[in-house]
Amino acid sequence: MATHRFVVPVVPTDRERHGVLDVYRPAPETGTGAGTEAAVxxxxxxxxxxxxxPLPxxxxxxxxxSPLFGGYCSLAAASGAVGVMFDHRFHSLEQRADAADDVAEAVGAARRLPGVDPDRVALWFFSGAGLLAAEWLDAPPPWLRCIAATYPVLAPGPDRELEARFRPIEALSATSGLPVLLTRVGRERPEFATGVEAFVAAAEEHDVALDIIDVxxxxxGFDMLDHSDAxxxxxTEAMAWVxxxxxxxxxSAPEGR
Structure with a gap:
């Protein structure tokens, strides 16, 4: 994986390593007191x-x-949230189920972290991980407040057929009010742009709460390749939205989902 700088200048936040997770916390607040109620x-x-x-x-x-995700996590911490990063096993399309299981495990571990509100969690997917967003769109739990997707891959390609667990476009029919953010790039690869267009059309058809940030x-990969004001x-707009x-x-989603 090439090392590129994050496009937003941020003060790096010291990370904590908790098993498979890297955890970036906001600066401690003063005057919060002590005890269980204060902790909550x-x-x-x-x-x-x-x-x-897939990545090798x-x-x-x-x-x-990577500097990219260290930057995103530091920006989240500077914005008042706990940034959580981990590696998953999406090394080939055939390992998509392993990667999806890794995501679920990491999210569960993140919700159990000390100092994290387990009822306020956002998931932010990038590139090929867009396929892994499908099951969260299909059945969003009540503690999942939103999903963000940045230059996502949302369809496997014309010569591939994947099970429903990895078809985010079809999953939009069951999203039930979950806010979704798409960061869409104008110079997207043609093979990815088709899926993005289909995703936007499906969101409109199913009245999904989809917001779009266009670049x-x-x-x-603009967030590490294109160092511009845009x-x-x-x-920063995407982070503020989340x-x-x-x-x-x-x-977000109704209780019981």
């Missing part, structure tokens, strides 16, 4: 970042060590 009040929402793929198993650095001159603006959905008192 000060619990922070979590943004779990899901890197793309021997990629160096791995996504959790007209952006490439796939790129920085798109990333943090807004994680505000206390907001809900």
């Amino acid at each position: 009040r000060s619990a922070k929402p979590a943004v779990v970042f899901v890197h793309g793929g 198993a021997n990629a160096s650095p791995t996504p959790r060590d 007209p001159e952006g490439r796939h 790129s920085r603006g798109a990333v 943090i807004g959905k994680l505000a206390p008192g907001r809900t």
Whole structure:
């Protein structure tokens, strides 16, 4: 995996390693007091970042060590949320189920972290991980406040047929009010752009709460390749959108899903 700088200048946040997770926490608040009630009040929402793929198993650095995701997690922490990063096993399309299981395990572990509000979680998918968003769109739990997708791959290609667990376009019919953010690049690869167009059309058909941030001159990977005001603006706008959905008192999917 090539090492590219994150387009947004951020002060790096020290990370904690908790098993498979890298955890980036906001700066401690002063005057929160002590005890169980204070701890509950000060619990922070979590943004779990899901890197793309397929990536070689021997990629160096791995996504959790890349400047890109260190930047995203540091930006989340600076915005008041706990940034969570991990590596998953999406090394080939045939390992998609392993990767999906890794995502579920990581999200569960993130919700159990000390200082994290388990009822305020966002999932943010990138590139090929867009396929892994399908099951979360299909049956969003009540603690999942939103899904963000940045230059996502949303269809496997004309010569591939995947099970429903990996078909996010079809999953939109069951999303039930979950807010979804798409960051769409104007210079997307043609084979990916077709899936994005179909996703937007399906969202409109099913009345999905889809917001779109367009980066007209952006490439796939603009957040590390295109160092421009437009790129920085798109990333900061996307982060602000996610943090807004994680505000206390907001809900997404109906109870029971």
